[in-house]
Amino acid sequence: MSRADFRSDTVTRPTAAMRRAMAEAEVGDDVYGEDPTVNRLESLAAEKLGLEAAVFVPSGTMANQVAVMVHTRPGDELIASSLSHVVCYEAGGVARLSGVCWALSDRPALSPEEVRRLARSAGNVHFPVSRLVWQENALGNGEVVDLEEMEAIRAVAGELGLKLHLDGARLFNAAWALGVDARELAARVDSVSFCLSKGLAAPVGSILAGTADFVRQARHCRKVLGGGLRQAGVLAAAGLVALGEMVNRLPEDHAHARLLAGLLAEMPGVEIDPAAVKINLVFWRAPGLDPEALVAHMEARGLKLSPPVAGVWRMATHYETGRDDILAFAAHLREFLA
Numbered sequence: 001m002s003r004a005d006f007r008s009d010t011v012t013r014p015t016a017a018m019r020r021a022m023a024e025a026e027v028g029d030d031v032y033g034e035d036p037t038v039n040r041l042e043s044l045a046a047e048k049l050g051l052e053a054a055v056f057v058p059s060g061t062m063a064n065q066v067a068v069m070v071h072t073r074p075g076d077e078l079i080a081s082s083l084s085h086v087v088c089y090e091a092g093g094v095a096r097l098s099g100v101c102w103a104l105s106d107r108p109a110l111s112p113e114e115v116r117r118l119a120r121s122a123g124n125v126h127f128p129v130s131r132l133v134w135q136e137n138a139l140g141n142g143e144v145v146d147l148e149e150m151e152a153i154r155a156v157a158g159e160l161g162l163k164l165h166l167d168g169a170r171l172f173n174a175a176w177a178l179g180v181d182a183r184e185l186a187a188r189v190d191s192v193s194f195c196l197s198k199g200l201a202a203p204v205g206s207i208l209a210g211t212a213d214f215v216r217q218a219r220h221c222r223k224v225l226g227g228g229l230r231q232a233g234v235l236a237a238a239g240l241v242a243l244g245e246m247v248n249r250l251p252e253d254h255a256h257a258r259l260l261a262g263l264l265a266e267m268p269g270v271e272i273d274p275a276a277v278k279i280n281l282v283f284w285r286a287p288g289l290d291p292e293a294l295v296a297h298m299e300a301r302g303l304k305l306s307p308p309v310a311g312v313w314r315m316a317t318h319y320e321t322g323r324d325d326i327l328a329f330a331a332h333l334r335e336f337l338a
């Protein structure tokens with residue numbers, strides 16, 4: 001029986017190379033700046049992004065919360081999509097931790113026009129101060145924002161004096177999908193974060209990067225949030241393998257996602273646009289079928305699926321879902337539909 005977990009790319013377990021690197025990691029007290037493995041990971045991450053400095057944080061959520069804390073003051077306003085992770089899935093952290101309010105666009109990705117529309121005119125005592133534009137790439141819906149659009153947003157933000165953060169939880173997926181170096185994305189914002197713990201398969205951790213001054217302040221905010229870690233080299237060691245080996249194999253996940261989408265498109269009653277699949281996430285609908293029954297059918301055959309949200313199924317491919325698992329899924333779905 002095939003065993004595979006399509007619920008998310010966060011379910012990836014550390015690779016054998018990661019476990020070896022973790023066991024052998026040279027460590028020190030990172031709050032003293034003395035963990036050589038963390039220091040190596042932070043320099044490598046900064047280099048891969050073409051930025052001055054980077055800091056290792058325990059989660060993508062903490063990377064985002066720290067970024068907001070550094071860029072804003074209480075009462076400031078953040079401009080974001082209403083669908084962004086920082087708005088939907090971080091427990092209201094920006095209000096609670098940074099005292100920030102937000103102006104939201106209903107579209108999955110901000111456009112330059114939306115940024116202009118949502119920014120407050122300066123100098124009016126009634127208005128909160130617009131401070132930070134929040135972008136994601138890749139987007140949570142699996143789409144990717146191209147460089148021209150990012151450049152246009154940067155131009156508007158520059159003109160209006162707004163800071164720009166890129167939540168790049170799946171930054172390297174976006175870079176592969178666009179066929180550009182991740183530096184090209186990082187160059188178009190003031191700060192950027194990415195997850196080591198999604199498709200890159202590290203067990204824990206994210207990177208937050210920007211100028212040396214931004215990262216100095218970020219280290220302070222990370223401490224405020226309780227994210228200053230001690231012998232974190234055991235975790236950073238897995239991050240080094242993630243950057244060294246796992247970034248380069250992400251196109252395989254994208255190819256598997258396209259394979260999956262192509263198979264789904266052939267199924268009776270399944271609605272999907274295979275051309276919309278850009279990264280390792282596949283979204284589809286099947287209005288006629290019973291979601292709980294399908295989840296149970298797959299579970300009994302060793303395949304894990306997340307139930308649909310508002311009728312939309314989301315499946316993620318990653319290094320632990322191979323071609324055979326995808327073919328097995330398609331066969332079991334065909335059998336379920338028959």
Ligand SMILES: *Cc1c(COP(=O)(O)O)cnc(C)c1O
Binds near residue numbers: 059
């Ligand atoms: C997963 C994700 C995060 C945060 O990740 P955690 O490490 O789970 O806190 C942030 N932003 C986006 C867009 C994500 O997909």
